[in-house]
Amino acid sequence: xxxxxxxxxxxxxxxxxxxxxxxxxxxxxxxxxxxxxxxxxxxxxxxxxxxxxxxxxxxxxxxxxxxxxxxxxxxxxxxxxxxxxxxxxxxxxxxxxxxxxxxxxxxxxxxxxxxxxxxxxxxxxxxxxxxxxxxxxxxxxxxxxxxxxxxxxxxxxxxxxxxxxxxxxxxxxxxxxxxxxxxxxxxxxxxxxxxxxxxxxxxxxxxxxxxxxxxxxxxxxxxxxxxxxxxxxxxxxxxxxxxxxxxxxxxxxxxxxxxxxxxxxxxxxxxxxxxxxxxxxxxxxxxxxxxxxxxxxxxxxxxxxxxxxxxxxxxxxxxxxxxxxxxxxxxxxxxxx
Numbered sequence: 492x493x494x495x496x497x498x499x500x501x502x503x504x505x506x507x508x509x510x511x512x513x514x515x516x517x518x519x520x521x522x523x524x525x526x527x528x529x530x531x532x533x534x535x536x537x538x539x540x541x542x543x544x545x546x547x548x549x550x551x552x553x554x555x556x557x558x559x560x561x562x563x564x565x566x567x568x569x570x571x572x573x574x575x576x577x578x579x580x581x582x583x584x585x586x587x588x589x590x591x592x593x594x595x596x597x598x599x600x601x602x603x604x605x606x607x608x609x610x611x612x613x614x615x616x617x618x619x620x621x622x623x624x625x626x627x628x629x630x631x632x633x634x635x636x637x638x639x640x641x642x643x644x645x646x647x648x649x650x651x652x653x654x655x656x657x658x659x660x661x662x663x664x665x666x667x668x669x670x671x672x673x674x675x676x677x678x679x680x681x682x683x684x685x686x687x688x689x690x691x692x693x694x695x696x697x698x699x700x701x702x703x704x705x706x707x708x709x710x711x712x713x714x715x716x717x718x719x720x721x722x723x724x725x726x727x728x729x730x731x732x733x734x735x736x737x738x739x740x741x742x743x744x745x746x747x748x749x750x751x752x753x754x755x756x757x758x759x760x761x762x763x764x765x766x767x768x769x770x771x772x773x774x775x776x777x778x779x780x781x782x783x784x785x786x787x788x789x790x791x792x793x794x795x796x797x798x799x800x801x802x803x804x805x806x807x808x809x810x811x812x813x814x815x816x817x818x819x820x821x822x823x824x825x826x827x828x
Contacts, residue, residue, distance in 0.1 A: 494612035495807045497548040500538030503808045504550075504611075512608070512616035519568055519619045520560035521576060526610035527553030527635040528810050528823040530666065530730070531578075534753075535605050536811065544605040552578040552603035553638040553824075554610020555631040565619040573631070574622040575638040578777050580607050581618040595776050611804065613827055623783045626791035636670070636797040636822040637790050639777065644671035644726065645786040646778035647749045648678060651724025655679030658722040660715055660741045661700075663729030663752060664691040666822045670797055671726055672698045674786070677794040683722060685711045685737070686729075694798075694820065706733070712740025722746060732756040744768040749775050801826045 492511045495504040514520045532550040534540055555575045558568060568574070582589050582597035589597050603609040603617075625634045644667050653659050657680060661671045664686040675682045676699040683702045684695030692703040702718060704711045715722060721743025727735050730752045739748045739760065748770065750758070760772060778786065789795045798821025802810055810823050 492613040493804065494549045495804055497536045497544075497546065497550060499546070500536070504536060504811075506805055506807065509612075511614045514560055514562040514616045516562055517564040517619050518562040518616050519558045519565060519574070519622065521554065521556040521574060521615050521617055521622070522559045523554050523556040523610050523613060523615055524826070524828050525555050525631040525635045526551045526825045526827075527639060528807070528814070528825060529553060529639050530814060531639070532604060533811055533814055545607075548604070549608035549612050549615075550604040551610030551612070551615075552576070552605070553635045553640075554603070554615050555625055555635045555638070556615070559614075562619070568619055568622070573625045574617075575625055575634060576603050576610055576615055576617045576622055577638045577642070577783060578602050579621055579780075581621050584620075592779060592781070594779050611807065611825065621780065623780055623787065626787055629787065629791045631828075632799055632801060632824050632826060633790065633797065634787065635824050636666070636799065637786050637795075638783065640667045640670050640797065640822055641674075641790065641795065642778035642783045642786040643667060643751060643775070644728065645674045645789070646782045647671070647726045647751050647775040648674055648680070648724070649782070650773055650775045651726060651747045651749050653680050653724035653747075657681065657724070658683065658719050660685060660711070660722045660725040660738065662686075662711070662725065662727040662734045662738045663731075664688075664695045665728065666819070667728040667751065669694060669698060669821055670795060671728065672700050673795040674789060677789055681719075683715055683719070683741070685734070691820075706737055710737060710740070712737040715741040716743070724749065726751060728752050730754045732758065739770070739772065742770050744770070747771040747773055749773050751775055797822050799824050
């Protein structure tokens, strides 16, 4: 099969023929038809994070395709089913986190395109218990980004505890943020979009954002308090320490600041203000299988639609370069069809 492989950190991926995966008990073999490209894939290819991915590595955790082979022990899936393989490749299933619906916190989890090979390939094997079926009326290209960008922002909005009619701020209108706006509006929330690019702010308006602010022009946190009295929930998808600071300052008393982006710096939080104002600061990492089913349903109903640029697998190094230089609007999806 053809695959894009990381052989050394910070080196271009090599697109070449490699062996098709062999499945065993409770696994399925998926013929990949589309795979989204996430900033996490770039971090994996560069070895940026403290816990390094395996090498050699086939990245990709937004892979969607058709099951071609079902291993022993699999009874709920069949050949021909269309499924996606998310970031949470598998978890132990019996720790306190798995048993309380917090499987993404499992210490023994494996992650697609990081600790196991992912979807930048014509075929990918998967744990049958952790793949999620794709609704029939959603194309593979449309569905792929929901398996990370979609479910991550949807879960973050749930974590914010914001209720219909309340305000949320979304910092960073990129691959995640532009989807977050759509989920927020579909959930009945009012949205303030924040980004340093005026083109991104125009996009935010077209997607339904009620207010927009460029933090280069004015401190977004202070501006949001003047305009709406602060937000009930703030979602920071931007990879910027400054964005996280303004995201925190945009929250009203009793509100929730949700950290999603992963900048390398530390986040400074004023203890006095946090205590006095009863503000919560919460980290949110992707979503569970149930979150993913819900996120896909929003997309299947046409309430959320990722802006997608389709590229062939052979373009992956160019895609990474465009990502580094901020040239991508929405999400790139690698198509194998």
